[in-house]
Amino acid sequence: MDWDKLRIFHAVADAGSLTHAGDTLHLSQSAVSRQIRALEESLNTTLFHRHARGLILTEQGELLFDATSAMTRRLDTAEARIRDSEEEVFGELRVTTTTGFGSLWLAPRLPKLYEKYPELSIDLMLEERVLDLPMREADVAIRMKEPSQADLIRRRLMTVHMRLYATEDYLERRGVPKTMADLSGHRLIYMNTGVTQVIAGANLVRELLTYDIPSRLTVNNYFGVLQAVRSNLGIGVLPDYVIEDFPEITHVLPDIESSEVPVFLAYPEELRQSRRIAAFRDFVTEEIITQRKKMKAEAKSAE
Structure with a gap:
Protein backbone atom coordinates (compact mmCIF):
# COMPACT_ATOMS: atom_id res chain seq x y z
CA MET A 1 0.00 0.00 0.00
CA ASP A 2 1.09 3.54 -0.72
CA TRP A 3 2.28 5.19 2.49
CA ASP A 4 1.15 8.65 1.36
CA LYS A 5 -2.40 7.33 0.93
CA LEU A 6 -2.24 5.62 4.33
CA ARG A 7 -0.99 8.83 5.93
CA ILE A 8 -3.88 10.77 4.42
CA PHE A 9 -6.38 8.05 5.41
CA HIS A 10 -5.12 8.18 9.01
CA ALA A 11 -5.52 11.96 9.15
CA VAL A 12 -9.09 11.73 7.77
CA ALA A 13 -10.05 8.94 10.18
CA ASP A 14 -8.56 10.85 13.09
CA ALA A 15 -10.29 14.13 12.17
CA GLY A 16 -13.55 12.61 10.92
CA SER A 17 -13.61 15.19 8.14
CA LEU A 18 -12.00 15.68 4.75
CA THR A 19 -11.78 19.42 5.34
CA HIS A 20 -10.12 19.19 8.74
CA ALA A 21 -7.70 16.53 7.52
CA GLY A 22 -6.85 18.74 4.54
CA ASP A 23 -6.07 21.64 6.87
CA THR A 24 -3.75 19.41 8.91
CA LEU A 25 -2.01 18.04 5.83
CA HIS A 26 -2.00 21.36 3.94
CA LEU A 27 -3.95 19.78 1.08
CA SER A 28 -7.19 20.77 -0.60
CA GLN A 29 -10.36 18.87 0.24
CA SER A 30 -10.56 17.56 -3.32
CA ALA A 31 -6.98 16.26 -3.18
CA VAL A 32 -7.69 14.43 0.06
CA SER A 33 -10.90 12.98 -1.37
CA ARG A 34 -9.10 11.68 -4.46
CA GLN A 35 -6.48 9.91 -2.34
CA ILE A 36 -9.15 8.25 -0.17
CA ARG A 37 -11.05 7.05 -3.24
CA ALA A 38 -7.86 5.69 -4.76
CA LEU A 39 -7.05 3.81 -1.53
CA GLU A 40 -10.55 2.33 -1.40
CA GLU A 41 -10.25 1.21 -5.02
CA SER A 42 -6.87 -0.41 -4.42
CA LEU A 43 -8.28 -2.31 -1.43
CA ASN A 44 -11.61 -2.99 -3.18
CA THR A 45 -13.53 -1.93 -0.08
CA THR A 46 -15.31 1.03 1.49
CA LEU A 47 -13.44 2.67 4.35
CA PHE A 48 -15.90 5.42 5.36
CA HIS A 49 -19.63 5.84 5.68
CA ARG A 50 -20.36 9.34 4.42
CA HIS A 51 -23.24 11.38 5.85
CA ALA A 52 -24.13 14.97 6.63
CA ARG A 53 -22.38 15.00 10.03
CA GLY A 54 -19.07 13.81 8.67
CA LEU A 55 -17.30 10.51 8.08
CA ILE A 56 -17.60 7.30 10.11
CA LEU A 57 -15.24 4.37 9.67
CA THR A 58 -16.61 1.11 8.32
CA GLU A 59 -15.54 -2.17 9.90
CA GLN A 60 -12.77 -2.43 7.29
CA GLY A 61 -11.83 1.18 7.96
CA GLU A 62 -11.54 0.46 11.70
CA LEU A 63 -9.11 -2.38 10.98
CA LEU A 64 -6.96 -0.15 8.80
CA PHE A 65 -7.08 2.72 11.31
CA ASP A 66 -5.84 0.38 14.07
CA ALA A 67 -2.90 -0.55 11.82
CA THR A 68 -2.05 3.04 10.86
CA SER A 69 -2.34 4.12 14.52
CA ALA A 70 0.20 1.47 15.53
CA MET A 71 2.48 2.55 12.68
CA THR A 72 2.20 6.18 13.74
CA ARG A 73 3.09 5.37 17.34
CA ARG A 74 6.14 3.42 16.24
CA LEU A 75 7.24 6.25 13.95
CA ASP A 76 6.80 8.75 16.78
CA THR A 77 8.93 6.52 19.02
CA ALA A 78 11.59 6.20 16.35
CA GLU A 79 11.63 9.96 15.83
CA ALA A 80 11.99 10.50 19.57
CA ARG A 81 14.91 8.07 19.72
CA ILE A 82 16.63 9.78 16.79
CA ARG A 83 16.13 13.25 18.26
CA ASP A 84 16.99 12.01 21.74
CA SER A 85 20.72 11.98 21.09
CA GLU A 86 20.74 15.63 20.09
CA GLU A 87 18.08 17.43 22.11
CA GLU A 88 16.70 17.56 25.62
CA VAL A 89 15.81 14.41 27.57
CA PHE A 90 12.27 13.28 26.79
CA ASP A 151 26.97 -6.04 22.94
CA LEU A 152 26.11 -4.42 26.27
CA ILE A 153 27.65 -1.44 28.01
CA ARG A 154 27.78 -2.24 31.72
CA ARG A 155 28.72 -0.33 34.85
CA ARG A 156 29.08 -1.65 38.39
CA LEU A 157 26.97 0.55 40.64
CA MET A 158 27.46 -0.82 44.14
CA THR A 159 27.67 -3.91 46.32
CA VAL A 160 24.75 -5.28 48.35
CA HIS A 161 24.66 -7.68 51.31
CA MET A 162 21.67 -9.56 52.72
CA ARG A 163 21.40 -8.96 56.47
CA LEU A 164 19.03 -9.45 59.38
CA TYR A 165 16.69 -6.63 60.39
CA ALA A 166 13.83 -6.00 62.80
CA THR A 167 11.95 -3.00 64.14
CA GLU A 168 12.97 -1.43 67.42
CA ASP A 169 9.43 -2.06 68.75
CA TYR A 170 9.69 -5.76 67.97
CA LEU A 171 13.11 -6.08 69.63
CA GLU A 172 11.91 -4.26 72.75
CA ARG A 173 9.09 -6.78 73.12
CA ARG A 174 10.88 -9.98 72.10
CA GLY A 175 14.49 -9.24 72.99
CA VAL A 176 17.63 -8.74 70.92
CA PRO A 177 19.28 -11.97 69.75
CA LYS A 178 22.98 -12.18 70.63
CA THR A 179 23.84 -15.34 68.71
CA MET A 180 22.48 -17.33 65.79
CA ALA A 181 21.10 -19.87 68.27
CA ASP A 182 18.96 -17.10 69.81
CA LEU A 183 16.96 -16.91 66.58
CA SER A 184 15.03 -19.97 67.74
CA GLY A 185 13.04 -17.62 69.97
CA HIS A 186 12.02 -15.40 67.07
CA ARG A 187 10.05 -15.60 63.83
CA LEU A 188 12.26 -15.54 60.73
CA ILE A 189 10.91 -13.72 57.67
CA TYR A 190 12.61 -14.37 54.38
CA MET A 191 12.18 -14.66 50.65
CA ASN A 192 11.17 -18.18 49.69
CA THR A 193 14.26 -20.06 48.56
CA GLY A 194 12.20 -21.73 45.82
CA VAL A 195 11.66 -18.49 43.89
CA THR A 196 14.20 -16.76 41.68
CA GLN A 197 16.55 -14.52 43.69
CA VAL A 198 20.23 -13.78 44.14
CA ILE A 199 22.18 -16.87 45.21
CA ALA A 200 23.81 -15.04 48.13
CA GLY A 201 20.46 -14.35 49.77
CA ALA A 202 19.25 -17.93 49.34
CA ASN A 203 22.51 -19.28 50.77
CA LEU A 204 22.23 -17.08 53.86
CA VAL A 205 18.68 -18.27 54.48
CA ARG A 206 19.73 -21.90 54.14
CA GLU A 207 22.44 -21.32 56.72
CA LEU A 208 19.98 -19.70 59.12
CA LEU A 209 17.54 -22.57 58.72
CA THR A 210 20.14 -25.03 60.05
CA TYR A 211 19.24 -23.57 63.44
CA ASP A 212 16.02 -24.52 65.18
CA ILE A 213 13.66 -21.71 64.12
CA PRO A 214 10.12 -23.08 64.48
CA SER A 215 8.19 -19.95 63.44
CA ARG A 216 8.75 -18.72 59.88
CA LEU A 217 7.12 -16.50 57.28
CA THR A 218 8.12 -16.80 53.63
CA VAL A 219 7.29 -14.22 50.95
CA ASN A 220 7.99 -14.29 47.21
CA ASN A 221 9.65 -10.83 47.11
CA TYR A 222 11.62 -8.47 49.34
CA PHE A 223 8.87 -5.85 49.37
CA GLY A 224 6.64 -8.33 51.20
CA VAL A 225 9.46 -9.25 53.58
CA LEU A 226 9.97 -5.57 54.41
CA GLN A 227 6.27 -4.96 55.06
CA ALA A 228 6.15 -7.97 57.38
CA VAL A 229 9.20 -6.70 59.29
CA ARG A 230 7.69 -3.22 59.59
CA SER A 231 4.53 -4.85 60.95
CA ASN A 232 6.58 -6.28 63.84
CA LEU A 233 6.13 -9.88 62.74
CA GLY A 234 9.74 -10.92 63.26
CA ILE A 235 13.32 -10.68 62.04
CA GLY A 236 13.70 -10.41 58.27
CA VAL A 237 16.43 -11.18 55.77
CA LEU A 238 16.68 -8.07 53.60
CA PRO A 239 19.15 -6.35 51.26
CA ASP A 240 21.00 -3.56 53.03
CA TYR A 241 19.96 -0.89 50.51
CA VAL A 242 16.48 -0.61 52.04
CA ILE A 243 17.52 0.58 55.49
CA GLU A 244 18.25 4.24 54.76
CA ASP A 245 14.58 4.92 54.05
CA PHE A 246 13.25 3.07 57.12
CA PRO A 247 14.96 4.42 60.27
CA GLU A 248 12.67 2.38 62.55
CA ILE A 249 14.41 -0.80 61.37
CA THR A 250 17.49 -2.01 63.23
CA HIS A 251 20.35 -4.23 62.06
CA VAL A 252 20.32 -7.50 64.03
CA LEU A 253 23.39 -9.73 64.52
CA PRO A 254 25.74 -7.36 62.63
CA ASP A 255 28.37 -10.05 62.09
CA ILE A 256 25.94 -12.15 60.05
CA GLU A 257 25.59 -11.28 56.38
CA SER A 258 25.57 -12.85 52.94
CA SER A 259 28.44 -12.79 50.50
CA GLU A 260 28.53 -9.60 48.45
CA VAL A 261 26.09 -9.10 45.58
CA PRO A 262 27.34 -6.83 42.77
CA VAL A 263 24.77 -4.47 41.25
CA PHE A 264 25.22 -3.60 37.58
CA LEU A 265 23.59 -1.13 35.23
CA ALA A 266 23.59 -2.22 31.57
CA TYR A 267 22.22 -1.05 28.23
CA PRO A 268 22.70 -1.94 24.55
CA GLU A 269 25.73 -0.63 22.69
Missing part, protein backbone atom coordinates in the same frame (compact mmCIF):
# COMPACT_ATOMS: atom_id res chain seq x y z
CA GLY A 91 10.29 10.28 25.58
CA GLU A 92 9.90 6.73 26.89
CA LEU A 93 12.61 4.87 28.77
CA ARG A 94 12.00 1.20 29.53
CA VAL A 95 13.79 0.20 32.73
CA THR A 96 13.93 -3.34 34.08
CA THR A 97 15.17 -4.42 37.50
CA THR A 98 14.26 -6.81 40.30
CA THR A 99 11.03 -6.35 42.25
CA GLY A 100 12.93 -5.61 45.44
CA PHE A 101 15.36 -3.05 44.09
CA GLY A 102 12.76 -1.40 41.89
CA SER A 103 10.08 -1.03 44.54
CA LEU A 104 12.27 -0.38 47.59
CA TRP A 105 15.16 1.68 46.22
CA LEU A 106 14.50 3.00 42.72
CA ALA A 107 10.81 3.96 42.72
CA PRO A 108 11.01 6.16 45.88
CA ARG A 109 13.80 8.18 44.19
CA LEU A 110 12.10 8.69 40.82
CA PRO A 111 10.38 11.96 41.84
CA LYS A 112 13.82 13.63 41.75
CA LEU A 113 14.42 12.34 38.23
CA TYR A 114 11.01 13.52 37.01
CA GLU A 115 11.58 16.91 38.62
CA LYS A 116 14.76 17.28 36.59
CA TYR A 117 13.33 15.81 33.37
CA PRO A 118 9.54 16.36 33.40
CA GLU A 119 9.08 15.16 29.80
CA LEU A 120 10.65 11.76 30.48
CA SER A 121 8.29 8.76 30.57
CA ILE A 122 9.53 5.67 32.38
CA ASP A 123 8.13 2.18 31.88
CA LEU A 124 9.38 0.37 35.00
CA MET A 125 9.36 -3.42 34.56
CA LEU A 126 9.92 -5.22 37.87
CA GLU A 127 10.64 -8.93 37.59
CA GLU A 128 13.32 -11.44 38.44
CA ARG A 129 13.53 -12.69 34.85
CA VAL A 130 16.48 -11.21 32.97
CA LEU A 131 15.10 -9.38 29.94
CA ASP A 132 17.00 -9.49 26.65
CA LEU A 133 18.47 -6.01 26.15
CA PRO A 134 20.04 -6.66 22.71
CA MET A 135 16.58 -7.81 21.54
CA ARG A 136 15.18 -4.55 22.96
CA GLU A 137 12.89 -6.07 25.58
CA ALA A 138 14.07 -3.09 27.67
CA ASP A 139 16.36 -0.09 27.21
CA VAL A 140 18.32 -0.29 30.44
CA ALA A 141 18.63 -2.84 33.23
CA ILE A 142 19.77 -2.84 36.85
CA ARG A 143 20.61 -6.40 37.85
CA MET A 144 22.06 -8.17 40.88
CA LYS A 145 24.81 -9.81 38.85
CA GLU A 146 26.98 -8.88 35.88
CA PRO A 147 25.02 -9.31 32.63
CA SER A 148 26.42 -12.01 30.37
CA GLN A 149 24.77 -10.88 27.13
CA ALA A 150 27.00 -9.58 24.37
CA GLU A 270 23.41 0.94 20.11
CA LEU A 271 22.03 3.28 22.79
CA ARG A 272 25.43 4.61 23.76
CA GLN A 273 24.53 8.14 22.56
CA SER A 274 21.04 8.19 24.09
CA ARG A 275 20.43 11.24 26.26
CA ARG A 276 17.69 9.38 28.14
CA ILE A 277 20.04 6.54 29.04
CA ALA A 278 22.77 8.99 30.10
CA ALA A 279 20.33 10.97 32.23
CA PHE A 280 19.06 7.83 33.98
CA ARG A 281 22.57 6.39 34.44
CA ASP A 282 23.92 9.62 35.92
CA PHE A 283 20.89 10.00 38.18
CA VAL A 284 21.23 6.50 39.64
CA THR A 285 24.98 6.96 40.10
CA GLU A 286 24.49 10.29 41.91
CA GLU A 287 21.84 8.81 44.19
CA ILE A 288 24.15 5.96 45.16
CA ILE A 289 27.01 8.36 45.90
CA THR A 290 24.68 10.49 48.03
CA GLN A 291 23.51 7.40 49.92
CA ARG A 292 27.10 6.30 50.61
CA LYS A 293 28.05 9.73 51.95
CA LYS A 294 25.01 9.81 54.20
CA MET A 295 25.69 6.35 55.60
CA LYS A 296 29.34 7.19 56.25
CA ALA A 297 28.36 10.39 58.05
CA GLU A 298 25.83 8.53 60.21
CA ALA A 299 28.36 5.83 61.04
CA LYS A 300 30.94 8.44 62.04
CA SER A 301 28.49 10.33 64.25
CA ALA A 302 27.52 7.08 65.95
CA GLU A 303 31.13 6.35 67.01
Whole structure:
Protein backbone atom coordinates (compact mmCIF):
# COMPACT_ATOMS: atom_id res chain seq x y z
CA MET A 1 0.00 0.00 0.00
CA ASP A 2 1.09 3.54 -0.72
CA TRP A 3 2.28 5.19 2.49
CA ASP A 4 1.15 8.65 1.36
CA LYS A 5 -2.40 7.33 0.93
CA LEU A 6 -2.24 5.62 4.33
CA ARG A 7 -0.99 8.83 5.93
CA ILE A 8 -3.88 10.77 4.42
CA PHE A 9 -6.38 8.05 5.41
CA HIS A 10 -5.12 8.18 9.01
CA ALA A 11 -5.52 11.96 9.15
CA VAL A 12 -9.09 11.73 7.77
CA ALA A 13 -10.05 8.94 10.18
CA ASP A 14 -8.56 10.85 13.09
CA ALA A 15 -10.29 14.13 12.17
CA GLY A 16 -13.55 12.61 10.92
CA SER A 17 -13.61 15.19 8.14
CA LEU A 18 -12.00 15.68 4.75
CA THR A 19 -11.78 19.42 5.34
CA HIS A 20 -10.12 19.19 8.74
CA ALA A 21 -7.70 16.53 7.52
CA GLY A 22 -6.85 18.74 4.54
CA ASP A 23 -6.07 21.64 6.87
CA THR A 24 -3.75 19.41 8.91
CA LEU A 25 -2.01 18.04 5.83
CA HIS A 26 -2.00 21.36 3.94
CA LEU A 27 -3.95 19.78 1.08
CA SER A 28 -7.19 20.77 -0.60
CA GLN A 29 -10.36 18.87 0.24
CA SER A 30 -10.56 17.56 -3.32
CA ALA A 31 -6.98 16.26 -3.18
CA VAL A 32 -7.69 14.43 0.06
CA SER A 33 -10.90 12.98 -1.37
CA ARG A 34 -9.10 11.68 -4.46
CA GLN A 35 -6.48 9.91 -2.34
CA ILE A 36 -9.15 8.25 -0.17
CA ARG A 37 -11.05 7.05 -3.24
CA ALA A 38 -7.86 5.69 -4.76
CA LEU A 39 -7.05 3.81 -1.53
CA GLU A 40 -10.55 2.33 -1.40
CA GLU A 41 -10.25 1.21 -5.02
CA SER A 42 -6.87 -0.41 -4.42
CA LEU A 43 -8.28 -2.31 -1.43
CA ASN A 44 -11.61 -2.99 -3.18
CA THR A 45 -13.53 -1.93 -0.08
CA THR A 46 -15.31 1.03 1.49
CA LEU A 47 -13.44 2.67 4.35
CA PHE A 48 -15.90 5.42 5.36
CA HIS A 49 -19.63 5.84 5.68
CA ARG A 50 -20.36 9.34 4.42
CA HIS A 51 -23.24 11.38 5.85
CA ALA A 52 -24.13 14.97 6.63
CA ARG A 53 -22.38 15.00 10.03
CA GLY A 54 -19.07 13.81 8.67
CA LEU A 55 -17.30 10.51 8.08
CA ILE A 56 -17.60 7.30 10.11
CA LEU A 57 -15.24 4.37 9.67
CA THR A 58 -16.61 1.11 8.32
CA GLU A 59 -15.54 -2.17 9.90
CA GLN A 60 -12.77 -2.43 7.29
CA GLY A 61 -11.83 1.18 7.96
CA GLU A 62 -11.54 0.46 11.70
CA LEU A 63 -9.11 -2.38 10.98
CA LEU A 64 -6.96 -0.15 8.80
CA PHE A 65 -7.08 2.72 11.31
CA ASP A 66 -5.84 0.38 14.07
CA ALA A 67 -2.90 -0.55 11.82
CA THR A 68 -2.05 3.04 10.86
CA SER A 69 -2.34 4.12 14.52
CA ALA A 70 0.20 1.47 15.53
CA MET A 71 2.48 2.55 12.68
CA THR A 72 2.20 6.18 13.74
CA ARG A 73 3.09 5.37 17.34
CA ARG A 74 6.14 3.42 16.24
CA LEU A 75 7.24 6.25 13.95
CA ASP A 76 6.80 8.75 16.78
CA THR A 77 8.93 6.52 19.02
CA ALA A 78 11.59 6.20 16.35
CA GLU A 79 11.63 9.96 15.83
CA ALA A 80 11.99 10.50 19.57
CA ARG A 81 14.91 8.07 19.72
CA ILE A 82 16.63 9.78 16.79
CA ARG A 83 16.13 13.25 18.26
CA ASP A 84 16.99 12.01 21.74
CA SER A 85 20.72 11.98 21.09
CA GLU A 86 20.74 15.63 20.09
CA GLU A 87 18.08 17.43 22.11
CA GLU A 88 16.70 17.56 25.62
CA VAL A 89 15.81 14.41 27.57
CA PHE A 90 12.27 13.28 26.79
CA GLY A 91 10.29 10.28 25.58
CA GLU A 92 9.90 6.73 26.89
CA LEU A 93 12.61 4.87 28.77
CA ARG A 94 12.00 1.20 29.53
CA VAL A 95 13.79 0.20 32.73
CA THR A 96 13.93 -3.34 34.08
CA THR A 97 15.17 -4.42 37.50
CA THR A 98 14.26 -6.81 40.30
CA THR A 99 11.03 -6.35 42.25
CA GLY A 100 12.93 -5.61 45.44
CA PHE A 101 15.36 -3.05 44.09
CA GLY A 102 12.76 -1.40 41.89
CA SER A 103 10.08 -1.03 44.54
CA LEU A 104 12.27 -0.38 47.59
CA TRP A 105 15.16 1.68 46.22
CA LEU A 106 14.50 3.00 42.72
CA ALA A 107 10.81 3.96 42.72
CA PRO A 108 11.01 6.16 45.88
CA ARG A 109 13.80 8.18 44.19
CA LEU A 110 12.10 8.69 40.82
CA PRO A 111 10.38 11.96 41.84
CA LYS A 112 13.82 13.63 41.75
CA LEU A 113 14.42 12.34 38.23
CA TYR A 114 11.01 13.52 37.01
CA GLU A 115 11.58 16.91 38.62
CA LYS A 116 14.76 17.28 36.59
CA TYR A 117 13.33 15.81 33.37
CA PRO A 118 9.54 16.36 33.40
CA GLU A 119 9.08 15.16 29.80
CA LEU A 120 10.65 11.76 30.48
CA SER A 121 8.29 8.76 30.57
CA ILE A 122 9.53 5.67 32.38
CA ASP A 123 8.13 2.18 31.88
CA LEU A 124 9.38 0.37 35.00
CA MET A 125 9.36 -3.42 34.56
CA LEU A 126 9.92 -5.22 37.87
CA GLU A 127 10.64 -8.93 37.59
CA GLU A 128 13.32 -11.44 38.44
CA ARG A 129 13.53 -12.69 34.85
CA VAL A 130 16.48 -11.21 32.97
CA LEU A 131 15.10 -9.38 29.94
CA ASP A 132 17.00 -9.49 26.65
CA LEU A 133 18.47 -6.01 26.15
CA PRO A 134 20.04 -6.66 22.71
CA MET A 135 16.58 -7.81 21.54
CA ARG A 136 15.18 -4.55 22.96
CA GLU A 137 12.89 -6.07 25.58
CA ALA A 138 14.07 -3.09 27.67
CA ASP A 139 16.36 -0.09 27.21
CA VAL A 140 18.32 -0.29 30.44
CA ALA A 141 18.63 -2.84 33.23
CA ILE A 142 19.77 -2.84 36.85
CA ARG A 143 20.61 -6.40 37.85
CA MET A 144 22.06 -8.17 40.88
CA LYS A 145 24.81 -9.81 38.85
CA GLU A 146 26.98 -8.88 35.88
CA PRO A 147 25.02 -9.31 32.63
CA SER A 148 26.42 -12.01 30.37
CA GLN A 149 24.77 -10.88 27.13
CA ALA A 150 27.00 -9.58 24.37
CA ASP A 151 26.97 -6.04 22.94
CA LEU A 152 26.11 -4.42 26.27
CA ILE A 153 27.65 -1.44 28.01
CA ARG A 154 27.78 -2.24 31.72
CA ARG A 155 28.72 -0.33 34.85
CA ARG A 156 29.08 -1.65 38.39
CA LEU A 157 26.97 0.55 40.64
CA MET A 158 27.46 -0.82 44.14
CA THR A 159 27.67 -3.91 46.32
CA VAL A 160 24.75 -5.28 48.35
CA HIS A 161 24.66 -7.68 51.31
CA MET A 162 21.67 -9.56 52.72
CA ARG A 163 21.40 -8.96 56.47
CA LEU A 164 19.03 -9.45 59.38
CA TYR A 165 16.69 -6.63 60.39
CA ALA A 166 13.83 -6.00 62.80
CA THR A 167 11.95 -3.00 64.14
CA GLU A 168 12.97 -1.43 67.42
CA ASP A 169 9.43 -2.06 68.75
CA TYR A 170 9.69 -5.76 67.97
CA LEU A 171 13.11 -6.08 69.63
CA GLU A 172 11.91 -4.26 72.75
CA ARG A 173 9.09 -6.78 73.12
CA ARG A 174 10.88 -9.98 72.10
CA GLY A 175 14.49 -9.24 72.99
CA VAL A 176 17.63 -8.74 70.92
CA PRO A 177 19.28 -11.97 69.75
CA LYS A 178 22.98 -12.18 70.63
CA THR A 179 23.84 -15.34 68.71
CA MET A 180 22.48 -17.33 65.79
CA ALA A 181 21.10 -19.87 68.27
CA ASP A 182 18.96 -17.10 69.81
CA LEU A 183 16.96 -16.91 66.58
CA SER A 184 15.03 -19.97 67.74
CA GLY A 185 13.04 -17.62 69.97
CA HIS A 186 12.02 -15.40 67.07
CA ARG A 187 10.05 -15.60 63.83
CA LEU A 188 12.26 -15.54 60.73
CA ILE A 189 10.91 -13.72 57.67
CA TYR A 190 12.61 -14.37 54.38
CA MET A 191 12.18 -14.66 50.65
CA ASN A 192 11.17 -18.18 49.69
CA THR A 193 14.26 -20.06 48.56
CA GLY A 194 12.20 -21.73 45.82
CA VAL A 195 11.66 -18.49 43.89
CA THR A 196 14.20 -16.76 41.68
CA GLN A 197 16.55 -14.52 43.69
CA VAL A 198 20.23 -13.78 44.14
CA ILE A 199 22.18 -16.87 45.21
CA ALA A 200 23.81 -15.04 48.13
CA GLY A 201 20.46 -14.35 49.77
CA ALA A 202 19.25 -17.93 49.34
CA ASN A 203 22.51 -19.28 50.77
CA LEU A 204 22.23 -17.08 53.86
CA VAL A 205 18.68 -18.27 54.48
CA ARG A 206 19.73 -21.90 54.14
CA GLU A 207 22.44 -21.32 56.72
CA LEU A 208 19.98 -19.70 59.12
CA LEU A 209 17.54 -22.57 58.72
CA THR A 210 20.14 -25.03 60.05
CA TYR A 211 19.24 -23.57 63.44
CA ASP A 212 16.02 -24.52 65.18
CA ILE A 213 13.66 -21.71 64.12
CA PRO A 214 10.12 -23.08 64.48
CA SER A 215 8.19 -19.95 63.44
CA ARG A 216 8.75 -18.72 59.88
CA LEU A 217 7.12 -16.50 57.28
CA THR A 218 8.12 -16.80 53.63
CA VAL A 219 7.29 -14.22 50.95
CA ASN A 220 7.99 -14.29 47.21
CA ASN A 221 9.65 -10.83 47.11
CA TYR A 222 11.62 -8.47 49.34
CA PHE A 223 8.87 -5.85 49.37
CA GLY A 224 6.64 -8.33 51.20
CA VAL A 225 9.46 -9.25 53.58
CA LEU A 226 9.97 -5.57 54.41
CA GLN A 227 6.27 -4.96 55.06
CA ALA A 228 6.15 -7.97 57.38
CA VAL A 229 9.20 -6.70 59.29
CA ARG A 230 7.69 -3.22 59.59
CA SER A 231 4.53 -4.85 60.95
CA ASN A 232 6.58 -6.28 63.84
CA LEU A 233 6.13 -9.88 62.74
CA GLY A 234 9.74 -10.92 63.26
CA ILE A 235 13.32 -10.68 62.04
CA GLY A 236 13.70 -10.41 58.27
CA VAL A 237 16.43 -11.18 55.77
CA LEU A 238 16.68 -8.07 53.60
CA PRO A 239 19.15 -6.35 51.26
CA ASP A 240 21.00 -3.56 53.03
CA TYR A 241 19.96 -0.89 50.51
CA VAL A 242 16.48 -0.61 52.04
CA ILE A 243 17.52 0.58 55.49
CA GLU A 244 18.25 4.24 54.76
CA ASP A 245 14.58 4.92 54.05
CA PHE A 246 13.25 3.07 57.12
CA PRO A 247 14.96 4.42 60.27
CA GLU A 248 12.67 2.38 62.55
CA ILE A 249 14.41 -0.80 61.37
CA THR A 250 17.49 -2.01 63.23
CA HIS A 251 20.35 -4.23 62.06
CA VAL A 252 20.32 -7.50 64.03
CA LEU A 253 23.39 -9.73 64.52
CA PRO A 254 25.74 -7.36 62.63
CA ASP A 255 28.37 -10.05 62.09
CA ILE A 256 25.94 -12.15 60.05
CA GLU A 257 25.59 -11.28 56.38
CA SER A 258 25.57 -12.85 52.94
CA SER A 259 28.44 -12.79 50.50
CA GLU A 260 28.53 -9.60 48.45
CA VAL A 261 26.09 -9.10 45.58
CA PRO A 262 27.34 -6.83 42.77
CA VAL A 263 24.77 -4.47 41.25
CA PHE A 264 25.22 -3.60 37.58
CA LEU A 265 23.59 -1.13 35.23
CA ALA A 266 23.59 -2.22 31.57
CA TYR A 267 22.22 -1.05 28.23
CA PRO A 268 22.70 -1.94 24.55
CA GLU A 269 25.73 -0.63 22.69
CA GLU A 270 23.41 0.94 20.11
CA LEU A 271 22.03 3.28 22.79
CA ARG A 272 25.43 4.61 23.76
CA GLN A 273 24.53 8.14 22.56
CA SER A 274 21.04 8.19 24.09
CA ARG A 275 20.43 11.24 26.26
CA ARG A 276 17.69 9.38 28.14
CA ILE A 277 20.04 6.54 29.04
CA ALA A 278 22.77 8.99 30.10
CA ALA A 279 20.33 10.97 32.23
CA PHE A 280 19.06 7.83 33.98
CA ARG A 281 22.57 6.39 34.44
CA ASP A 282 23.92 9.62 35.92
CA PHE A 283 20.89 10.00 38.18
CA VAL A 284 21.23 6.50 39.64
CA THR A 285 24.98 6.96 40.10
CA GLU A 286 24.49 10.29 41.91
CA GLU A 287 21.84 8.81 44.19
CA ILE A 288 24.15 5.96 45.16
CA ILE A 289 27.01 8.36 45.90
CA THR A 290 24.68 10.49 48.03
CA GLN A 291 23.51 7.40 49.92
CA ARG A 292 27.10 6.30 50.61
CA LYS A 293 28.05 9.73 51.95
CA LYS A 294 25.01 9.81 54.20
CA MET A 295 25.69 6.35 55.60
CA LYS A 296 29.34 7.19 56.25
CA ALA A 297 28.36 10.39 58.05
CA GLU A 298 25.83 8.53 60.21
CA ALA A 299 28.36 5.83 61.04
CA LYS A 300 30.94 8.44 62.04
CA SER A 301 28.49 10.33 64.25
CA ALA A 302 27.52 7.08 65.95
CA GLU A 303 31.13 6.35 67.01
